Amino acid sequence: MGLVFGVAQVGELVENAMQVTRAKVRSHPASGQIALVAIDDRSIADFGPLPWRGDMLAELVDAVDAAKPRRIFIDADFATLGTDRQATALARALRGASANVLLPTRFTVNPVTGAKTDHAPPAIFSGSGTPVNTNLFVWWDDAIWKHPYAVNVGGRLVPSLSSELADVRHPAPDLFPVDYGIDIRSIPWFSASDILNGRVSAADLTGKSIVIGRTDNAVERFRVPGLRPVPGVMFHLIGAETLREGEPINAGWIAPLIAAMLFAAAVLKLRRRWLATALFGFTAIGLLAGPVWLEMQHIRVEVVPALMALTVAGVARIVRSMRRAYRLRGTTNLITGMPNLQALRQNRLYNGMVVAARVKNHAQITATLPPQQEKELVEQIVGRLEFGSGGATIYQADEGVFVWLAAEGSEDGITQQLEGLQALFRSPIVVAGRLIDLSVTFGLDLDGSRTLAQRASSALVAADEAARDGKRWATFNPASVEDADWAMSLLARLDHAIDNGELWVAYQPQFDGQTKALIGAEALVRWTHPEKGQIYPDQFIGPAEQGGRIERLTYFVLDKALAVAGNVNRGGRHFTIAVNLSVPLLSSDKLVPTVERLLHKHKLAPELLTLEVTETSTLGSAEIQIANLEALSALGVQLSIDDYGTGFSTLEYLRRIPASEIKIDRSFISMLNKSQSDRIMVNSTIQLAHSLGRKVVAEGVENEEILQELQQMGCDIMQGYHLGRPMPWQDLLSRISEGEAFRAA
Template sequence: MSASDVMHHRFKSRELAGKDVVISRTDVDARRFRAPGYSVVPAPLIQIVAAETLLAGSPINLGWLGSFLVAAILSFGVVVRSSRVVAGLLTASGVGTLMLVPLWLEAYQVHLVIVPSLVVLIGARCARAWAEWRNKLRLRSATDPISGLPNLHALMEVGATSPGILVSLRIQNRSQIRASLADQWEKELVEQVVSRLRFGADGSSVYQADDGTFLWMSQAPEGELQHQLDGLYALFRSPAVVGARLLDVQVAFGYDLEAERPLSQRIAGTLAAADEAAREGLRWKCFDPASLEDAEWTMSLLSRLDYALETGQLWVAYQPKLDCVTGVTVGAEALVRWTHPEKGNIFPDQFIGAAERSGRIAELTRFVLEDAVSTASDINSSGRRFSIAVNLSATLLVGDAIVVMVRETIRRLRFPPELLILEITETSTLRSGTEAEDILRELSQIGVQLSIDDYGTGFSTLEYLKRVPASEIKIDRTFISMLHRSQSDRIMVNSTIQLAHSLSRKVVAEGVENAEILDELIWMGCDMVQGYHTARPMPKWALRGFLETSGTEARTKAIV
């Protein structure tokens, strides 16, 4: 109230009744201060507020500890409560209480510090949100996006603490099914597969991997598990109905008993066992830890083969070929052998295919060809006419490298080309096509003889015999071994011999194991034979001794 109004009685008395009056300067020359909520106020106003505060009593400062303890309790609830709704309510109620209670206490001169409490409570809510987000990502990474089933990541998390037999199912024709099945039907197929699996999974969780693979932990004994797998296999013989279509699901099972091995290796072991079962036509197979040694050998096979070529572990064996008319040994087939210092004799079918797939077959063929031609050349130098047969891989019938190799070898060793016989597998030549046939004609023009090996196991046609410039047909041992017992084999072999002779080609029968088979072949007019009955494969030093002692006899007992 202005002092001028008081002096001139321009106020109502009731405005001052019962009140203490403070008289002070508030003009422009009076001291002024900045105050919260105002721009600037006269100094007496601040003094009046201070006096009123003192009259109201001494303020109480509770500090931060009390509110902090309350916030800590609420934060614990926010973090540990499983329900997101409860955690949200605790956070909201805590923040609201910490904001409203201090304002109410201010009216009673009670001061409360709430900043640390708010930090703790909001921090707890942020920590929970971070944990929920990470858990969501973990669940997403541990779940198949199409079927919603737990995947291998989920199995890896629980597998170490889950004892039992690890079992896997492998859908062998999964690629064909996937190629013919629309995306929207894949989930339905998986659901049908899982519904069948649950009949034999003992209620265990089924985990889905890629490429049509499903795994679970079985608690059943091994014998009972095998019966369950037999039942599941029979169940999967019924087609799955997906989108009004019938789909045959071809499956195989594998399981692993070695619980002490790392889970990742156990998973790989069950899948390997399932694949082996499929290849062998079995319903299921148990993983054999002893196969790990074989797997290590297989993975390093090519490098070991290179080393074997360099160190002389590879050598050439020779199986003599007997002339059925004269009873004289007129030639031999060169067969590569591998004697490993630790594993002993390695069968050719264990490394020949790997050499073909890796591009090492050319060096292997060169090694055999050099040794074979050199050995035959030494035998011929003694005045004996002796032919040598070398197997030729169809993978070499591309380009002119094999033609150059053969030409250079026989030229350098001065070996008559007509005494070198190159044996080509019948089915391989058919698959190789026109280029292979051109290369075979080039080899024939050099003077080398060509032989159709394993005749009868491929696509035998008159056109094929006419197309390939072979001078010899070699009947496969599968038709020879039962010749004395099987009428159908006898008819097929006899007709093949007559057909070859009508085309002016010689016939060699391989796999002659006894005199009875030899008699049959001689009666049919077969030209040459080879097999354990006449002579087993032998090193070249033994071949020379064989030729000196028994290889020149005019007749064997069987011929007589």
């Protein structure tokens, strides 16, 4: 396995992550002897858009050279210098510079033909400076992990900019690993605008190697491992800083693997477990921490193959120990020596009754008993069970569970046995002079068609049900298996329901609180199962959120609702539609594009859609979620805080969410005419919302008295059974066509 990981580089992702971690541990500032003069967005704003022509760049070179730097490199596209006069101005400035000048050369590769094309400065720059290569080697993950010493360009070996800046001469076009232990953010840089305007002290540049390059927002960027992407020119500087500290030695993965295999062999051979564990830990720590010290000596190693070899040895040792322990345990309980459930499973099908006994307070009792007294406790329990079950073999499981096979007979006969056992356990057990009361319940399984392992579990389920219901025993009901099967396959059934039209959308009308006009509706999902009938939303929406199916369910409702709203509004009405939005969905990068696509599909203006976010839910990935909410608001979609008043962060939600309305929870509205505190709360909420420029929706308007109270308080929008129950879209269209206002539903 170590060889596979080394030769095939299977663990490259892990190796890279470890390198990033080690770099952060060794983090230290750059030398400060190499600085960047950045043609940034401020420089472009001050001195004109890119590309800068030759005369402009010449002015920048002159300004930098006036500070007496050691070297000057200008990372410019010499094909965009403008007129011959402008290009000549730059050539003249470079030839006249007192600093050593470095000129960029590079090559490009045609992605279709593979043809290589060399790019060098025009002939007028001949003699203006030393050519250096500026190619970057970008890995598959868009990061720069290694950098060249030199590159073949135009038939000759050209040193890289990094090598030249570090005064390193290498005879071959090899790559060296970039040391990101040097903090790339510590490299000094200056805006070209400040240089040209004389706002930079000459002392900041004197004697340093100066690289002039673009850092504006439009320039190509690459990923610094462990950090954000940065402009390409920065990698030449960090490469130079790496070489300044010492040429890195790449020791590879073979040496660590050989060392790890020697230690792994010892881990497998040592007989004492503690000694093997200590050696394993020592080796693992060495493989993890050792490279930090080696990298401080400029030696790079790859340790994932070695770690894999050591891990395989450790796992093999654990598996061997587990097999030995399993054989030791076999079919008996290690503490009591009694047969366990593994012994029960070795029996064939049994047509008689399976009985399980559960000692409900077993954990509380054994928590205070040493192992020897626990054995004595179990022996006394088993003695009573054997006596009350007619001498049947008792199988001991964990957590105070005992199972036996009842002799064939009637259910009445076994219940009489259980009555007798209950009587036996009314007397306390004496363990080491202590009186211990036991609480025992029993469960029966009568279904002889299943395996003993299944039947033992079923009998235990029945015993737990008896304990929950306050009974002394219970018989397992096979119908509960069907219910369990339904619960386990709920999400798959939900997908099937969407595909087969079992899910549909009901619409609850919403009315203007002042004009009484029917102005919109809330879309509510419904599930009508062909066998189980109506399935309530709280039975499948929660599991859909937890099981990752809420996205499809929400978009199904949104699609149907927008289709209805689009149909209504094409008739010339101003009709809004509200759809509930699950908080987990707010973290999806598909949310905003999907909403925008569906609005366009159904030709509905964004301001006619309201997305309701439940206030009782907490925002998890707050930045992503708030960004999505702000994007929806910018799109024109209205946002509403649903179930307002039931959460723990009401004012926080009002501050953070760009909502245009709040929806007061029905629990406050339904008691409006009976509770003075609810009346005060609702009224103050309406006034607060209005002062913040938000509308208020009241849900749960159940009678005329509540309706009138809300009107007096100035509530903007109302909905509830008194005004209209959730209904199919055909019924909604009928009510819209009647143009009716408030009426009792």
